[in-house]
Amino acid sequence: MIFLRVVTVGVFDGVHIGHVEILSRLKRLAEEFNSTSEIYTIVFPMEYYKGHFDGLLIPLEDRITLLEVYGEVFPLELNEIKDIDASKFFEIISKDTKGIVVGKDFRFGKNAKGDISLLEKLCKKKNIKLEVVNDLTENGKRVSSTLIRKLIKEGNIKLANKLLGRAYPVYGKVYKDKQLGRKLGFPTANIRRHKELVIPKFGVYLSKVYTPKLYFGLVNIGLRPTVEKTKNVKYEVYIFDFNENIYGKEIRVELLEFLRAEEKFKNINDLINRMKEDEKLAKKILEEKYAS
Ligand SMILES: Cc1cc2nc3c(=O)[nH]c(=O)nc-3n(C[C@H](O)[C@H](O)[C@H](O)COP(=O)(O)O)c2cc1C
Ligand SMILES: Nc1ncnc2c1ncn2[C@@H]1O[C@H](COP(=O)(O)OP(=O)(O)OP(=O)(O)O)[C@@H](O)[C@H]1O
Structure with missing residues (x-):
């Protein structure tokens, strides 16, 4: 017995609202054909191999979890497929396939030679239904993982969250540090940075x-130039109304709003005063916007 399927291929980093357009169409098409749906997710985009990549939006495991809502997920390494020529690549993705869903910019095969017009021709020959989804845009700009990475790097977290369709997460295990924060009156949980992810603009974020x-709490992302300029970027979370020991625990932090850039203060007192102001501002925003 042959199991029929519908297929999409792409990186899908972040699984943003543009991707969701494609994925929803894929699911609908699978229902139409009473087939399975398969999502081929390319682990890293081309820029990663070219050495000018800002980092992924979310870890691959999370991407897979988000994609699994829409079908069975198969990770692909770009290195393994980039030298396959377009017609051969089509042969692979069109086997037992009833439908293919892609965006307008979809390209495939060696040197990205295959485009939508070739895909149309090939699909017609094999009687495969091709759905080419129009670009989802925001203020005239195409929603893309590249755009969202740029917004996160610029601290435009509100727009990044809107385009992602959810709040931007950072997370990891809490590790023990010098515990200087406790002495300053601002104990912080330090979490390890996932090395493959994009680094948000250095500064203070209101967070869940x-x-x-x-x-709720504040996260400082940066190098802490006032106390000891660290070599590696630190993610420090100051949780409001909280005094439990969470060393070794996994926490998830969602960035909601960028409050200010990280600064080098003249002395620790100035830093403490600024942190108090940050807390005041954060609590005001919470009351105005997030109180239930
Ligand atoms: C809300 C908040 C704002 C912060 N802002 C700055 C800052 O602007 N400049 C800076 O050098 N460090 C900043 N920090 C980092 C503090 O210097 C750091 O949390 C403190 O020294 C404690 O360090 P520890 O993790 O070693 O205990 C901030 C931390 C928090 C929680
Ligand atoms: N804004 C969008 N509207 C509709 N389809 C989209 C949109 N963005 C991406 N797609 C489609 O989703 C699939 C996966 O695309 P891809 O992973 O390249 O996303 P991307 O956000 O454009 O990434 P990048 O910024 O790296 O180009 C492709 O078929 C692509 O055409």
């Missing part, structure tokens, strides 16, 4: 913190 219980 899941321990897994939901709290």
